[in-house]
Amino acid sequence: ENTSELRPTHPLALAPVVAPAASVDGFAKQFLQNLNFGQGVTLSASDVNDQYLALAYTVRDYLMARWLDDRATQKTQQAKTVCYLSAEYLLGRQLDNNLLAARLTDIATEALAQCGIDIDAVRAVEIEPGLGNGGLGRLAACFIDSLATMSVPTIGYGIRYEYGIFRQAFADGEQVEQPDAWLRMGSPWDFAHPEAAQTISFAGHTETYDDGGVERTRWVPEWNVLAVPYNMMVPGYHNGRVNTLRLWRAVATNAFDLHTFNSGDYVESVRAQTFAENISKVLYPEDSTPQGKELRLQQQYFFVAASIADFIDNVLPDDFDLDKLPERVIFQLNDTHPVIGVPELMRVLVDEKKLEWDAAWAITQKCFAYTCHTLLPEALEVWSVDLLGRLLPRHLEIIYRINDEFLLEVRERFGDDELLIRNMSIIGEHPYRSVRMAYLATVAGSKVNGVAELHSQLLRDNVLKDFATMWPDKFTNVTNGVTPRRFLRLANPELSALITEALGAGWTVDLERLRGLEALADDADFRERFAAVKASNKRRLGRVLEARGDAAPGDGHMLDVMIKRLHEYKRQTLKVLHIVSTYEGIVSGRLDVDDVQARTFLFGAKAAPGYGMAKRIIHLINAVGEVVSADPRVQGKLQVLYPANYNVTLAESIIPAADLSEQISLAGKEASGTGNMKLALNGALTIGTDDGANVEIRKLVGDDNFFLFGMSEPEVEALWAEGYRPADFYQRDERLRSAIDLIASGAFSAGDRTVFEPLVSNLLYEDRFMALADFSSYLDAQNRVDAAYADQDAWVRSAILNVARSGYFSSDRAMRDYLDRIWHATPVI
Ligand code: GPV
Numbered sequence: 001e002n003t004s005e006l007r008p009t010h011p012l013a014l015a016p017v018v019a020p021a022a023s024v025d026g027f028a029k030q031f032l033q034n035l036n037f038g039q040g041v042t043l044s045a046s047d048v049n050d051q052y053l054a055l056a057y058t059v060r061d062y063l064m065a066r067w068l069d070d071r072a073t074q075k076t077q078q079a080k081t082v083c084y085l086s087a088e089y090l091l092g093r094q095l096d097n098n099l100l101a102a103r104l105t106d107i108a109t110e111a112l113a114q115c116g117i118d119i120d121a122v123r124a125v126e127i128e129p130g131l132g133n134g135g136l137g138r139l140a141a142c143f144i145d146s147l148a149t150m151s152v153p154t155i156g157y158g159i160r161y162e163y164g165i166f167r168q169a170f171a172d173g174e175q176v177e178q179p180d181a182w183l184r185m186g187s188p189w190d191f192a193h194p195e196a197a198q199t200i201s202f203a204g205h206t207e208t209y210d211d212g213g214v215e216r217t218r219w220v221p222e223w224n225v226l227a228v229p230y231n232m233m234v235p236g237y238h239n240g241r242v243n244t245l246r247l248w249r250a251v252a253t254n255a256f257d258l259h260t261f262n263s264g265d266y267v268e269s270v271r272a273q274t275f276a277e278n279i280s281k282v283l284y285p286e287d288s289t290p291q292g293k294e295l296r297l298q299q300q301y302f303f304v305a306a307s308i309a310d311f312i313d314n315v316l317p318d319d320f321d322l323d324k325l326p327e328r329v330i331f332q333l334n335d336t337h338p339v340i341g342v343p344e345l346m347r348v349l350v351d352e353k354k355l356e357w358d359a360a361w362a363i364t365q366k367c368f369a370y371t372c373h374t375l376l377p378e379a380l381e382v383w384s385v386d387l388l389g390r391l392l393p394r395h396l397e398i399i400y401r402i403n404d405e406f407l408l409e410v411r412e413r414f415g416d417d418e419l420l421i422r423n424m425s426i427i428g429e430h431p432y433r434s435v436r437m438a439y440l441a442t443v444a445g446s447k448v449n450g451v452a453e454l455h456s457q458l459l460r461d462n463v464l465k466d467f468a469t470m471w472p473d474k475f476t477n478v479t480n481g482v483t484p485r486r487f488l489r490l491a492n493p494e495l496s497a498l499i500t501e502a503l504g505a506g507w508t509v510d511l512e513r514l515r516g517l518e519a520l521a522d523d524a525d526f527r528e529r530f531a532a533v534k535a536s537n538k539r540r541l542g543r544v545l546e547a548r549g550d551a552a553p554g555d556g557h558m559l560d561v562m563i564k565r566l567h568e569y570k571r572q573t574l575k576v577l578h579i580v581s582t583y584e585g586i587v588s589g590r591l592d593v594d595d596v597q598a599r600t601f602l603f604g605a606k607a608a609p610g611y612g613m614a615k616r617i618i619h620l621i622n623a624v625g626e627v628v629s630a631d632p633r634v635q636g637k638l639q640v641l642y643p644a645n646y647n648v649t650l651a652e653s654i655i656p657a658a659d660l661s662e663q664i665s666l667a668g669k670e671a672s673g674t675g676n677m678k679l680a681l682n683g684a685l686t687i688g689t690d691d692g693a694n695v696e697i698r699k700l701v702g703d704d705n706f707f708l709f710g711m712s713e714p715e716v717e718a719l720w721a722e723g724y725r726p727a728d729f730y731q732r733d734e735r736l737r738s739a740i741d742l743i744a745s746g747a748f749s750a751g752d753r754t755v756f757e758p759l760v761s762n763l764l765y766e767d768r769f770m771a772l773a774d775f776s777s778y779l780d781a782q783n784r785v786d787a788a789y790a791d792q793d794a795w796v797r798s799a800i801l802n803v804a805r806s807g808y809f810s811s812d813r814a815m816r817d818y819l820d821r822i823w824h825a826t827p828v829i
Contacts, residue, residue, distance in 0.1 A: 056188035090132030092648030130164030160247035173622030227306035326366035481814035604646025663688035709781035
C-alpha cells in the first residue's frame with residue numbers, strides 16, 4: 001500500500017497497486033493507452049515496432065503490481081534470498097515467456113486481433129537480449145525462471161551490457177562480427193532506478209588510521225563510477241510470483257565537464273564519461289577462455305560490489321544485524337567471474353562495518369557458494385597480482401591475508417609439505433604471480449559444486465583434489481537443468497499440446513510426469529501423432545530459415561544438429577570429418593548410396609573473435625557445405641546448413657525439429673552441456689561420448705535409445721600418458737585418410753591447399769582433443785544411427801522414450817538440489 005510519510009488522502013492513492021483487468025477489454029485498453037500515450041502514435045499510424053513496444057509495456061503493466069507486492073514482502077520476510085551472481089544472462093526473447101507466465105497469451109492475441117494486429121508479426125520484431133555467450137549464461141536464465149516458478153525469493157545480479165554477444169554474419173564462408181545493438185529499438189522489459197545507484201570505486205591506495213584506539217585500514221580510491229540498476233521482472237509460471245533480475249549499467253559520476261565543454265574541447269569533456277561507461281559497454285565474447293584484461297576485472301568488480309551493497313543497503317531492513325547475514329542471503333558464484341565479491345564482502349564487513357576479521361570471515365564463508373563450470377585448465381581464471389593490486393589494492397591485501405590464514409590451516413592439517421603449499425596457494429607464482437580465482441572461491445565458499453556427476457567427480461579427483469581431501473564435505477554435485485517452459489512448452493507448442501492431451505498440464509512444473517509417456521511409446525497411434533509433430537516442426541524450421549534467406553532442411557531428411565559454441569574441445573571438426581567421409585564415400589563409390597540415410601547436417605555456432613582455429617573450422621564447415629550442396633552426385637542425400645548468428649531465438653526453432661543431437665566432446669572436457677538436455681527433451685536421439693551430462697542422459701534414456709561412441713575419460717588419460725600420435729590413426733583408418741586427404745587436396749577451397757593446411761596439420765600432429773582417435777568409433781556409431789533411422793517405427797519409439805525419461809533435466813529439479821544441498825533456503829509462498 002502507498003502509505004509511508006506521504007499521508008495521501010485520495011482513495012486511489014490509498015488502494016493497493018492493481019494490475020489492469022485480465023480480460024480482452026482490459027488488455028486492449030491498456031495496450032492502446034501505451035501505444036497512444038507511451039509511444040505517442042495513433043493505432044492507424046503505428047508501425048510494428050510501436051506495437052511491439054506497447055504490447056511489451058502492457059504485459060509489463062500486468063506483472064508490475066505483483067512485482068511491487070513481492071518487493072514489499074522481501075523487506076519484511078525472514079526468508080533467505082538467493083542472490084545469483086553472474087556476469088552473463090542469455091535470456092532470449094521475453095514477450096512470449098512473460099505472456100505465458102502471466103496467463104495472458106490468449107487474451108493478448110485476441111485483444112490485438114481486435115485492434116487489427118496479428119500478434120505473430122509483432123512477436124517477430126523482438127530482439128533478444130544476448131547478454132551471455134553460451135551455456136553458462138543460458139543456465140543462469142533457466143535458473144532464475146525456475147526459482148521464480150518455485151516461489152524462491154531470488155535476485156539475479158549482473159551487467160546490463162550495452163552490446164551483447166556479437167551478431168555473426170558470414171562473408172565467403174568466414175565469420176564476421178557485427179555489434180549487437182539490442183537497445184536501439186527500445187528496451188521495454190527493463191526499467192532504471194537511478195535513485196538506487198551505487199558508487200563503485202577503483203585504484204588508489206590503502207592506509208591505516210587510528211579509529212578511537214583501534215588500528216584500521218581504509219581504501220583511498222582514485223576514481224569511481226556510478227552503477228545504475230536496471231530491473232527486469234522474472235515472472236514465475238502461473239504462480240503470480242515476480243522476482244527480480246537486476247543488471248547494472250555504468251555511468252560517469254560527474255557526467256561531463258561543462259567547463260571544458262564550453263571552452264570548446266568537446267572530446268576531452270566527454271572523455272571521463274566514455275571511460276566510465278566503457279565498463280558496461282560490451283560483453284566479452286570469450287566462452288570458457290578468460291583473457292585477463294583489465295576492463296574485464298573492472299566489469300567483475302563493478303557488478304559484484306554494486307550487488308553486495310545493494311543487497312545490504314536496499315534489500316535488507318535498515319540496521320540489520322550483519323552477524324545474521326548468512327540467514328538472509330546466499331551469494332551463488334556463477335563460475336569465477338564474480339569471485340572478487342569474496343574480498344569485497346570482507347572489505348565491507350571489516351573496513352566499513354568494523355567487524356572483527358574472524359567474525360567477518362565466518363560470515364563470508366557462509367554467504368558464498370561456488371559453481372565451477374569447466375575442467376579446461378586454460379579456462380581457470382587467474383588475475384595477475386600486478387593488475388589486481390593496481391585496480392583493487394585493498395582487495396589484494398585481503399586476499400593475501402585470506403591466503404596466509406588458509407595456508408596455516410593447510411600446514412596444521414598436512415604438515416610443512418612445501419610442494420603441497422605451493423600447489424594449494426591462492427597465489428600462483430608461474431608464469432607470473434597471480435590470484436587463482438577458483439582456489440579463492442573454493443577456500444571461501446560454503447560449498448563447491450560441479451555441473452554434472454562426471455564433472456563433479458573430476459573436480460574432486462583432479463582439478464581441486466587437495467581441497468577435496470582437506471574438506472570432503474564442501475564438494476557436491478548439482479547436475480544442470482533447463483527450463484521446460486521455454487524449451488518445451490513455448491518452443492514446441494505442438495508436442496506440448498500432445499503431451500498435455502495425454503498427461504494433463506501438470507508436467508510444465510513437474511517434469512517427471514513425462515514418465516507417463518513411456519506407456520504410449522508402444523501405442524502406434526500415439527507414435528504416428530508424435531512423428532507428425534516432428535515433421536511439422538521441421539517444416540516450421542524450414543519456414544524460419546527461408547524467411548532469413550537460408551535453405552530449408554531437405555524433404556524427408558534426418559535432421560542432424562550440432563548447436564553450441566565453436567570450440568575445439570566440442571569437436572565440430574569430428575562432425576565435419578563424418579560429413580566429408582560420407583560425401584567422399586558416395587562420390588568414390590565406396591558407399592552404396594542406398595545404405596546412406598538422407599541427412600541434413602545443421603550447425604549453429606559462434607566463435608570467439610580472437611580464436612583463430614575456431615574461425616578456421618567455421619570456414620571449413622561453410623566450404624564443405626557449399627561443395628556438398630552444389631554436387632549433383634549427393635543431391636537429395638546430403639545437405640549442410642549453417643545459418644549465421646545462432647542464438648536462443650533460433651535454438652527455439654531448431655531444437656523441436658531435430659532428430660539427432662550431436663554431443664561429441666572429448667570425454668572429460670565438457671563440464672555438462674545443456675543443449676544435450678533440450679534436444680533429448682524434444683525427442684532427438686543423442687549420439688555422444690561418455691562426457692558431461694551425456695552420461696546421465698544415457699543412463700536415464702537407456703543404451704538402446706542413445707548412440708554411445710568414443711573413449712571414456714580414463715581411456716583418454718591412458719592414451720595421453722602413453723603418448724598420443726594422431727598420425728597413427730590417420731594411417732590406420734582408410735576412411736579417415738580419405739576424408740583428411742580430400743580436405744588437404746583443396747577440394748573445398750577451389751584447389752587452394754593452403755587454406756585449410758593449418759587445420760589439417762593441427763589434426764595430424766597435435767589434435768589436442770583427439771578427434772582422430774575417436775573417428776572410427778564415431779563413424780561406426782553413425783552407421784548404427786543410419787540403420788536405426790531406417791526403422792522409423794523403432795526410431796519414433798526411442799524418441800518418445802527420450803522425452804519420457806528426460807524429466808530429471810528440468811531446471812526445477814536442479815533448483816531443488818541447490819536448495820537442499822547448498823542454499824538451505826526454502827520457497828516463500
Ligand atoms: I567456464 N561454460 C560456458 O558456457 N562458459 C564458460 O565460460 C564456462 C563454462 C559451460 C560449460 O562449457 C558447459 O559444459 C556447461 O553445460 C555450461 O557452462 C553450464 O554449466
